[in-house]
Amino acid sequence: MKKRTSLHIMIDLMILAKEHFFDLLIAIVAGIVSFLSSTSIAVLAAMLIVKSAGLIAMPFAGIVRLMLIFAFLRGVSRYLEQYMNHLVAFKVLRTLRDKVFAAVRRLAPAKIEVSNKGELIAMITADIELIEVFYAHTISPISIAVICVLIYLTAIFIFSPIIALLTLISYFVMGVVLPILFSKWAKDTGSGLRKEIGDLNNIFLDLLRGIIEIMQFAYRDKAVDIVQNSNRSLVKKQARLIGQLALLLALEDLIVVLTTGIIILVGMATGLSRDILLPLSFGIFFSFPAVANVASLGNGLSQSLACGERVLNLLEEEPIIQEITDGINLSLPKGGKDCLIKIDNLSFSYGQQPVLKNFNLEIAQGEFVGIQGESGCGKSTLLKLIMYFLPADTGSISISGHPVRTINTQSLWNNISYMTQSTEFFEGTIRDNLLIAKPDATDDELITALKRASVLEFVEHLEHGLDTTLTELGDNFSAGEKQRLGLARCFLEDAKIMLLDEPTSNL
Incomplete structure (x- = not known):
């Protein structure tokens, strides 16, 4: 897995949002108006106090009118900022989901075979949702903070350069130092947390699939222990992140209070008049929320960037097998006894575990061949190699005289009907699931296909026949019924070559 720095992750994620630059710009402008309005209200409130003390001549009603105007601007701009930020986030997340599904499709089926499926599910769902934090609460807040800080410092400098310098130091500590420190502190915890969530999803998938066996074989206590141990580790990491966030918020408040107190003392020491010092202190105190938004990113952003890194790595991952589009299209003969499939000195291993070694086989047109062997000897792997789902270590596989690596992938798959050990069904009707093979x-x-699979009579006795609904994974049918329907789907495709992996195991 490629390791990126936090900065590189943010840059790569921003590139994905480049189409929405104008929307982001609106959000940034609205955010600047929102924070400036909020600070202006605080300054005007201080001016009311100064007015009450008789230190300025500005009309009381004029100050109140200005406060009402800024309050209105604050409400409208704050709404617009949040709306545009989330609009951009949801648009980018929609694009990301499309890209992730396309990447999984590009990497399949090898990716599905070797990956932690719970981790993939977590990536497609929770990880993409957490990236929303980056788009909705990171890009524009940083831009807003930088611009607001420049405006604040310019205004403060007019009245007191030394107070402007002290305020700049506080802004820098809160907006730069704290995010960097807490981001580094939380990065490993955030990455570990995302991995553990993926592992926990995988555990739940396994337990849900085997719930009957768990109940039957008194495995319940062990299953509960597995979940509790995984959940305990997960909660520890979450508690660590919450503790870090609590410390960060406490430090933010401390910086704001200390800065305001020091500024008041410095203002008094430098002879700054009360009619200026009080509004200036109020303005500085209420200017920190724009910077605090950036400071809080260090903790919350760690998980978002960990998710972003996982998704970016998936998008950039190269498939084990590249789809062939510039090869030949198969044209299989309709009759004869010529060699249709030839396997020559084929060897394959999963990592360091050999599965097939110097395997040879020839299958002629019209020939039925059954391959027997103990579990794990490579029968299923052989079919996947013929389908070119996996690359052979050595040796070759040829279809009608053409090596599979030179045949266009779609042409190869269109000429082979492949039924796996576990027939997969999707929510829909029997008809819908059969038409996958031939729309x-x-x-x-x-x-005719149902009859060849000896399942026609069963379907005809169903109340809705072909329009009977299958639930998720076809769980409202027995394993044998699903296997016969899977065979019917293969027969419907009517390909020249049929590869059936234990097609009668449930019959």
């Missing part, structure tokens, strides 16, 4: 199939073709 334009007629009802007569569907009936």
Whole structure:
């Protein structure tokens, strides 16, 4: 996995949002108006106090009118800022989901075979949602803080250069030093937390699939222990992040209070008049929220960047097998006894674990071949190698005289009907799930396929026949019924080559 610095992750994520620059610009302008209005209200409130003390001649009603105007601007601009930030975030997240699904499709099926499926689910769902923190609460807050700080310092400098310098130091500590320190502190915790959430998802997937076995074989206590141990570790990391956030917020408040107190003392020591010092102190005190938004990023952003890194790595990951589009298209003969599939000195291993070694096989047109062997000897792997889901270590596989690595991927798959050990179904009707193999199939073709799989009678006795709904994963049918429907789907495709992985294991 490629390791990136936090800065590189943010730059890469911003590149993904470049199409929405104008929306971001609106959010930034609105945010600047919002914070300036908020600070102006505080300054005007101090001026009311000064007015009450008889230190300035400005009309009381004029100050109140200005406060009302800034209050209105604050409300409208704050709403616009939040709306535009989240609009950009949701647009980018929509794009990211499309890109992630496209990446999984590009990397499949090898990626699905070797990956932690719980981690993939976490990436597609929770990780992408957490990246929203970056787009909605990072890009514009940083820009807003920088511009607001420049405006604040310019205004303060007019009245007192030394107070402007002290305020600049406080802004720098809160807006730069704290985020960097807490981001580094929280980075490993955030990455570990995202990994543990993926692992916990995987545990739940396994337990849900095997819930019957858990109940049957009194595995319940062990299963509960597994979940509790994983959850305990997860909670520890979450508690660590919460503790870091609490410390950060306390330090922010401390900086604001100390800065305001020091400024009052310095103002008094330098002879700054009360009619200027009080509004200036109020303004500085209420100017910190813009900077505090950046300071808080150090903790919350750690998880968002950890998610961003995982998603970016997935988007950049190279597939184990590249889809072939510049090869040849298969044109298989309709008859004859010529060699259709030839496997020559094929070897393959998963990492350091050999599965096939110098395997040879020839299958002629029209020939039925059954391969037997103990579990783990490579029967399923052999079919995946023929489908070119995985690359052979050595040796070759040829279809009708053409090495599979030279055949266009879609052409290869269109000429082979492949049924895996576990037939997968999707929510929809029986008809919908059969039409996956041949979208334009007629009802007569569907009936013929069902008949060949010896499942027609079963379907005809269902109340809605072909329009009977299958639940998620087809769990409202038995394993044998699903396997026969899977066979029917293969028969419907009517490919020249059929690869069936334990097609009768549940019959």
